[in-house]
Amino acid sequence: MPVQHDIAEDASAERDEIVAVMIDQVGRLLASEVSVERLTAMERGDAVPELWDKFAELELPLAMVPENAGGIGLDIAQGMRLIRLCGYHAAPAPLVETMLSLHLWTRAGGEPISGPMTFASPRAGRLQVESLGSRLRVYGKLRRVPWSNDGHLLAAGEGREGRAIILLPASAFEKVSRRSIANESRADVTVDLALDEPAKGVVLPIDAQAMEDVLQLGALMRAQQMVGAMQRVLDISIGYSQERAQFGRQISKFQAVQHMLASCATEYAAASAAAEQAGELWGRAGQELAVAVAKARCGEAAGHVAATAHQIHGAIAFTKEYMLHHFTRRLWSWRDEFGNETFWQSRLGHLVCTKGGAALWPLLLGEIAI
Amino acid sequence: MSTDFRFASLQLPPSAIEIRRRIRAFMREELDAGRYDPQISSWNTWDEEFTRRAGEAGFIGMVWPKEYGGSGATDLDRFVVIEEMLAHSAPCFAHWVADRQTGPQILRFGSERIKRTYLPAIAAGRCYAAIGMSEPNSGSDLASVQTRATRCSGGWRINGTKIWTSSAHRAHVMIALVRTAPANGGRHDGLTQLVIDTSVPGITCRPIYNLCGHHDFNEVHFQDYFVPDDAVLGEVGQGWKLVNHELSFERSGPDRYMSDFRLILDMVDRIGNRPDALQSVEVGRLFAHLSALRRMSAGVAGLLAQGQDPYLEAAIVKDLGTSFEQSVPEIARRLIETQPSSEDDDAYGRCYTETRLFAPGYTIRGGTREIMRGVIARGLGVR
């Protein structure tokens, strides 16, 4: 049991209020700014600078930076509520990635920087860090880096001296533009830099857990975005089923359609529970298991919800004209990033089998860690 | 918004943490003494001796007031006790129905005599209960029940037939849903719940053997069976409201996703600590499902304990949980080659076989999957 201090609880309750206000503000901002037209428009280009400016005005990028580093100091569970909201609206600027990159960077001791920021999945490549006398060579390839166009990129690196987290301005790497299945920017990045030692403010040493956290935080981020997008897909589907009429009645009156909606709701509910749990257990003994559960469960639910929502819509959602695809394609994209279901299930299964049947129940309750 | 579901994390009170320690000590003692075999048991296993010991130890009816045999424990304390029993594959069936729904229903709606007659005995682990809802022509459409009670001096005379009545041949008490008046106004009117004392003449049970070859089910005939007035639950004519209240106890508990727990544990042990790729992935998937379900079920327990009525969330847990537990034998058979036989020399093979045979009922009992999806659709506002 974690020791609980009243002061810490007060501060956390205060932050909960801040989160509620932020959720409200951001929800309204996204609802008014992220129109279907805009989502469609941004599929042709990358940035939506006006939107970024609005995020910056609300200091959203600093949401998860500790207070003593000049941020708002939301914890992971609180920040994840914002991230879920961004998923609900398919927020088309790298706000989510920026919030978490800044969190990772400042946690490693870096100074907060302004402007959009992103981080690469350690499963998509790690940079090598090599000491060459007074200089440091940083090189490697990173595949499918989200939103690397206009800001800083954070990447995990390793070398003889250990592990590091590395901050690179957009000018410091080459990239080949690539887009995800949802047409979000996912460039392949090549880095080959020589830096003067000590490369303070660029290369910061981190420990093994912090390195692992880059992957896990990315997985949790995508899981929560998926939960948001699944809720949106469900809401859109409920709405459509009540508008569309066939055989002289709303299709929502057909039991087959009702059952499709119910199964979407059920999968989304499970995903939501799993993702929320992982946010709450972040930083505690159960973190790794909970993140693996969240990414695996959300990814599985995403596939089901997307497929079923398309079925509910008929042909209309098989077009670029109707909005459902903005969300279903993101589900198909996000579930495969920072480790797909198979990756996380396999990790989980390996852990469970290694511990044996007797440990399964305590593991489920979070009583023993791994 | 209708899609903002409530599955918040459950903060267990200190009492529940203490209860967990106690129930675990109890289960450990049971296992150490070899009093039941976890490999062939589940909450659907009938074991009167286990129930008596659990009752004596204070684990049955624990949320009821002391005067009725309980200890005034909280609903969350009980949640912990039942999930631990399931996690230990304890043979709970003899008290399950009484503890989960019949007792609470009697406590809330029964007369003083009925409460005194049954509750302390249930809590002591010496009184078993049955559910008299379904009939040959009334399954999902429960409001169409035809068993009839007609007014007589001092009470009611029942005639009719109930079916699928689990454990009726062993139960001391049953709550039956019967028609006490024609459905004039609406089909939900004129129904009443009555407390049936199975030792009174006028009631007979015909055994029905289930897929596993067990005699759990019965067809129960009432012939001029007499029920005194003080055995009516709530008000005459309010049976529909009451039966729905009773069903709500059934829906979101750990018994909706842990029925196969022994098979899961056995399977993991059988796979051993060097799982192949498929085994890792499937066991991981299974764990992820269980973890989400446990969180959801605990969340609903928390809401129930606050006096809320999360019927939508409860139906979601039942639909998801029972579909999950039904899938477990299908997963197991792909991970460990077995040719199912109840006579397998190997305990795992017998466990798999039994579970395989038992699993079809999971998505039927307590309201079918389709009925649950209808409840969920209603909650979403499309019905």
Ligand SMILES: Cc1cc2nc3c(=O)[nH]c(=O)nc-3n(C[C@H](O)[C@H](O)[C@H](O)COP(=O)(O)OP(=O)(O)OC[C@H]3O[C@@H](n4cnc5c(N)ncnc54)[C@H](O)[C@@H]3O)c2cc1C
């Ligand atoms: C293991 C087990 C234990 C049981 N124990 C008890 C007990 O102790 N006491 C008791 O009273 N009952 C008990 N039952 C009975 C149980 O409550 C009923 O089986 C259940 O309510 C379904 O009724 P039915 O079997 O008549 O199926 P039906 O209602 O005839 O359903 C048959 C099929 O039609 C579908 N269907 C029916 N209506 C609809 C609809 N409106 N929309 C869509 N699909 C529909 C069902 O989902 C199902 O797939 C038990 C059942 C099982 C399996």
